[in-house]
């Protein structure tokens with residue numbers, strides 16, 4: 001499996017099953033996509049901005065839903081293997097991606113359905129995103145690693161913003177490409193800049209300018 005970041009803006013995601021798992025996926029995708037959840041019951045507190053449609057499709061009904069909604073991604077999160085199988089087939093027939101919540105992807109690439117996608121454990125800090133998958137083998141491990149890495153990358157979004165700005169500014173100077181690279185690397189490695197970004201106690205920008213001066217000399 002190869003990780004990709006997919007932009008779901010203006011796309012639809014069709015979720016079958018409104019239990020805890022369907023609701024979690026709905027919340028996740030509704031941050032960006034138009035999400036429709038089809039389920040006979042909706043007992044969770046939060047489905048994000050998803051549209052919840054009360055229905056209990058049989059396996060035969062599922063492809064009609066998929067043709068009508070034309071989703072980019074189908075999520076199969078019902079406890080009914082027949083419905084989830086039908087959702088997977090319908091997704092494949094229409095060219096949509098499919099995420100099965102009920103079936104371990106641990107079996108290995110050979111046994112995974114075509115067009116199948118796994119939802120990773122994700123950490124977001126501004127434009128910085130870290131996604132962790134165990135290839136389906138151990139979701140609990142993906143969650144545990146996510147919790148550990150979360151504290152590691154505190155401030156990364158702010159660091160991305162700061163160094164994004166610095167990269168632009170350095171392009172306008174007479175520094176050579178090698179010097180520019182060294183300057184940006186020194187900033188992202190600087191414990192003082194990280195500390196300034198995390199605590200807001202001192203000015204991160206000033207600290208970064210100091211690091212750049214120490215690395216490649218004064219203004220040019």
Ligand SMILES: C[C@@]1(CC(=O)O)c2cc3[nH]c(cc4nc(cc5[nH]c(cc(n2)[C@H]1CCC(=O)O)[C@@](C)(CC(=O)O)[C@@H]5CCC(=O)O)C(CC(=O)O)=C4CCC(=O)O)c(CCC(=O)O)c3CC(=O)O
Pocket residue numbers: 024025028099100101102103104105117118119120121122132133134135136137138139140141142143146
């Ligand atoms: C294949 C995959 C398909 C998919 O859903 O995309 C899948 C499948 C299954 N999960 C199961 C169980 C659990 N899943 C979680 C949690 C998460 N599961 C997520 C993803 C994935 N789960 C995909 C693979 C990801 C990878 O590659 O690692 C996360 C990362 C993302 C998310 O879902 O949002 C989210 C953590 C989010 C976070 O906290 O950051 C917990 C932990 C908990 O709930 O505390 C448990 C209980 C402990 C355990 O079993 O490990 C079962 C057994 C069900 C049963 O026994 O009935 C199956 C089915 C099977 O394995 O057959």
Ligand SMILES: NC(=O)C1=CN([C@@H]2O[C@H](COP(=O)(O)OP(=O)(O)OC[C@H]3O[C@@H](n4cnc5c(N)ncnc54)[C@H](O)[C@@H]3O)[C@@H](O)[C@H]2O)C=CC1
Pocket residue numbers: 016017018019020021022038039040041042043055056057058077078079080083100101102103139
């Ligand atoms: N991927 C993951 O992280 C996890 C996956 N699972 C798997 O995902 C499945 C769903 O998990 P939960 O939400 O905890 O299950 P759940 O049984 O609590 O909820 C399932 C939902 O599906 C609905 N449903 C039943 N028949 C349906 C149909 N024909 N069409 C549409 N909706 C229907 C039910 O009304 C219920 O709202 C489980 O059966 C399990 O195999 C379970 C735990 C974690």
